[in-house]
Amino acid sequence: MTRSQKIEEKFFKLLMILATYFILAILAIIIYSIFEKGIKSISWEMLTQVPHGGYYYGKGGGILNAILGSLALAFGATLLAFIIGMPVALYLNVFLIRHKKVIAIIRFLLDLVWGIPSIVYGAFGFSLMIFFGLQTSLLAGILTVTLFILPIMIRSMDEILCTVPIGLQEAAYSLGSNKSEIAFKIFTRQSFSGIITAVLLSFGRGIGDAAAVLFTAGYTDHLPNGLLEPVATLPLSIFFQLSSPVPEVQNRAYASALVLTLIILIVSLFSRGVGKRYHKTKINF
């Protein structure tokens, strides 16, 4: 190895190390600044009360409306996406197993849909809402977020289901099971941890996204009380509080951001935990 080659390799290796630690450092800075700012202004009152009159000018109250609203919305959307998405993922891997072309096309469509920005779903959800004569409401929000997380849900389940070995299917067929039994009994059990991970991933996406619910969920200072009423969401409450010129209100935005980040971190930790735990009941080949 000549000298210049050595220098070149050293140089690029240094760049690689820098790039890697740049990413890790940025992550640390983000987490640190969110926690540092948020912890200062978070309070019990913020977590347990709805905004009082004049909240957005610095008077008392909290963001319970947004926390519960976001949870309700993300929960509803995840449930709906699961009811639609799970059968699709199963159908792909059990019923269409011999039609590689069809599977490829559907996977391709799903990837395409996954790539569409959430604001487009928001705009589409809005026009759908107008079309059906709905108001901005929890229901409209749920429907929009469902469309948005559906491809995420299906593709992540699909990734897991397509690893179920063909031998297991053959064994089940030879016992006399029909296709839907194989789908709902064998595949779901074998891929249980993966399915939970997919659901939690979709939940995290649903709760964190603002652009899709901007048009459709509306905003309210009240607790969510019914599918047809508007509902507050955490991302939007962060956004609105941050746009306020009053420093106390901005501080509450930091606290709200901390709450949202924590929810998402917990969900993500949880999904890793579940993944590990249920790995044991899975049959390994």
Added chain:
Amino acid sequence: MYTSTKISIRDLNVSAGKTQILKNINIDIPKNKITVIMGPSGCGKTTLLKCLNRLTDLYPELRVNGQIMIDDNNILEAKEDIYKLRQQMGLLSQRPYPLPMTIYNNIAYALKLRGIRNRRETHKLVMHYLQQANLWDEIRTRLREPASRLSIGQQQRLCLARGLAVNPEIILADEPTSALDPISSQFIEETFVRLKHDYTIVLVTHVLRQARRIADNVVFMYLGDVIEQGSVEEVFGNPKMEKTKLYLGGTFN
């Protein structure tokens, strides 16, 4: 006939964690002969081959102890010039792995690493090595195509030509015909027999007939041990060890 020893392996031990992959290996590999290492799968043949050109360095979990002398040079101790050292050996693996370049550049790249940059010379040598690997006549008009468009058999011969292009003294081949059709395999075997006058060839195989056809020397390994070694007549004609007899008789594979 007197032959000098090219590679001599002394007390070679390789382990990964607690599993011992190679146990106290002692082998002499004569110069300008084809030495066949055979044995059932999982016996450590491939690991042994990787030790010879220090590809074991790629796997941090492997611990390698002992001596491998090539021309009185212990290669396991060499720290600096592994690159020069690897150029003393051409490697042929189970499946062909052509570089993602044109056919021509697959060879030219090896020449470049050897330090040949003159275009005229490169040209001449590319042709020379492709001829040596028995490939030139088939592909002389397709040199600028990506190497991945060749058939598997052609790709393997391209890899052989590429291995020769670094001007090695030794050719290491790890079941080079296992992915090939019979005709391509025959091509490779013929090439080996022709090349042994200029190179020392170490061939790993589990095809007994192949070993019998082209080997001068045979090493039989089982579960990390060398069971028996000697000339092909000795080992095939009159095996001393019970395990060798069983293996040659087809009892285990």
Added chain:
Amino acid sequence: MYLLNRTQRHTVNSTWMIISLLLVALLPFLLFIGLYLKSVLLLHDYSVIDLIFSKTWRPSAGQFGFYPFIIGSIWVTLVAMLITAPVCLLTAIYVTQYTKKYFLRIMHPAIDILAGIPSVVYGLWGILVIVPFISRYLGPWMGIKTMGYSILAAAFVLSIMIIPFVLNILIEIFRAIPVELKEATLSLGATQWQTIKHVLVKKALPGIIAAFGFGLARAFGETMAVLMVVGNVVRLPKSVFDPGYTLPALIANNYGEMLSIPRYDAALMFAALLLLAVSLFFNLVMHFFIVRYNKY
């Protein structure tokens, strides 16, 4: 125990599966048709070329020029990619070729967390950290007066947001390269860096390009974080320190007023349609690029 017998359950299950599948498969077309029908009012009165290339945006006067937004989006996206692309490529090579296996086990959760942080939180972080950094340090240091809310701030925040997405794809691509190819190259006497430079990157090149393409498409449609730090000024930016406006930000900022001015809603839906078209186009091209390459 069950309401229905086995065969009936099979029928119900299968039917539901097919209905769901149809819904999902038709989704991209439904999106396109829905947005098109909503923006048709605008397309009736203006030509697409005019809308895309005219520079004046005055909805109250009936002037809908999308050019500043499109240019703003392109600036932000390209500058973001200039940061993301090298960082991701270098990191992917480092973690797959140089580090031991445990390092990837540290990297994966880190990437997951970065991917999970919501857009709004990224935006807030941009306002807290990046915007002041640009207005107080970077701008003055380069002798430029800037508010901090700028193309650069948006691009930087955006680049961090798409890093986990691009990096994950790149790591998968490098891990999919067979180790034997590396061994073959090393056995020719190449150094590790020569192997990476001449062989591995070349082998991975189509995948690398596709990863960048997918990242680009994703960056183009990102809304909240960009909206919060880009400045939202309808003007053609002259440098990265100028504020700008992007297509997604336009939609998100104005949904409140859109029903009060004629054709405003149609204009915003047209913006969404443009975003959809760009996203579909990029993903389609990259997909066929990969399929085509895989044949060889």
